[in-house]
Amino acid sequence: MSLSADSARVHVRAPGKINVFLEVGEVQEDGYHDVASAYQAVSVFEDVWATTADEITIAVSGTVDLAQVPQDDRNLAVRAARLLAQEAGWRGGVHLDIRKGVPVAGGMGGGSADAAAALVACDALWGTGLSVHELHELGARLGADVPFALMGGTAVGMGRGDELSPALARGRFDWVLVTHAFGLSTPEVYAALDAHRSRYALDIAPPRRRPVVEADVLHALRAGDAAMLAEAARNDLQVAALALRPELATVLAEGERAGALAGIVSGSGPTLAFLAADREAAIELQVLLSAAGHTALHVHGPVPGARIVD
Template sequence: MTAARPGRFTARTVRVKAPGKVNVSLDVGPLRPDGYHSVASVYLAVSLYEEVAATSTETPGITVSISPDSTLDLDAVDIPLDGNNLAYKAAAIMADVSEHATGVHLEITKRVPVAGGMGGGSADAAATLLACDALWNSGLSREELAHLAAELGADVPFSLLGGTAVGLGLGDKLSPALAKAQTHWVLVTADYGLSTPEVYRTLDRLREAEGVEAAEPTGVDPQILTALRGGDAEALSRVLVNDLQRASIELAPSLRDTLGIGESHGAIAGIVSGSGPTVALLADDSVAAEALAEALQRYGLSALAVHGPVPGARIVSDTLI
């Protein structure tokens, strides 16, 4: 970072990238009296990143824009640019706890699908927390940032942490898992989103119709963590689970076709990520993942090869303007 010129306001930009995630497993408990569901999940941060550039401004307040470098079709998605945006909320929280907060403009580069079950908005929030901490020299530790992140939603602390983690409670009680070996996936994104609350309501309705009483989840299948630790895709393929998947398919039946096409073209397993509609297809290795993505693109599907785990939110540049 170069020195500021004395006697005038000098804008500074901190750019941070933060990963999206795949739920390798997701067990969902019954509807609780407070309207939420307890979960037990294994989160995997993957190599599809959101970026937030936080620039200090002389004018007080928070503004948000979406970068034209975003890879999403911005005409097809409705992204709020006001206080309903998670990145805006993250900046507001940081301004409250920072002694030297200025105005800030947040430019978000969107790559993770919106309402796609991969925590794209949560990645924006995690990136913003880290960027504003650096921008305003707040000096918060990762643990303190994670505590603030939990106020913004269950997925935000994980995007800050990255890697692999077990999530309990509402998904926000995180325990890092020692799983550094790579697994390779193809993400098939949709040109529509699914409402997470609606997916949960649909699961409750399906269970009620079937007379199923779900148990409170207490932990995750240790076989999943063993497979991830060894990067054993074959073993992992046998233990992938997502309780929300059938609810997502009930709301978007074409997901069943996407899973079938993926498995018929070389995926060793497939799963809807989180509440969907992004589908995560597991491949044997990076070569198989690239070949699978190319095959699915020929079907007109939006498919991208990724790997995980990857680190959480991190600063990629810090410059004076």
């Protein structure tokens, strides 16, 4: 099938995410871990424009460092388009223009947001008519964070993180993100966590085989209470990320001295997420951290998942 490159164009926007809570279970025989996470989609986005074409190609631009972004078949958006074409029996192609706003290798699911946006854009462009459930199933085959990038809002993720159920979150939560020029490899961070747990096995409680999101986290989200959420927020990967990049601990302390209710490593890091009391407090915190020489961004959540933009 040969298609005109200018016959149609679809624009989809998908959000990055913060893990406001992440408990990591014990390592499984296959080397993976079950997790229990409370995700919140926040107002930093990946934009994908899909245009009909003869083959599947991409071009990547953005406001973040793109050095680590693959621009070939390793790219998660390309893999998403190929997977959808295979499932739907589509014989044509697509050109994906990706504009990245989520920090790369920053623990905020930017690549997963690209994949989610590509699935939604190609489904609309090609008229494949997949259901939300079918798109989520395809997303889970691409990566654990892709289904949440499709869903957005606030959700609890179990298993590998892709067994999702929506979580009620009232009101708005304001965050200040501090990004870094370096990235952290997710497998490397998990390996460092396993090494830490082995090293201190006599001093710390063993991980649960089936981790859970603690009730205090869900209560705080349901109440829309930032102070309560600050008390309950936790990330088991934080100790590993700080071991690999000790300088992150200094920035966490700076943020809390500057007025953050809490500071946590987002996902596998190195992005740091500081929870503020409200919008005004977040703006003040952003100013203080920027003045201290950090790249700081004020965002809010929850926001919707991957959506077509008119």
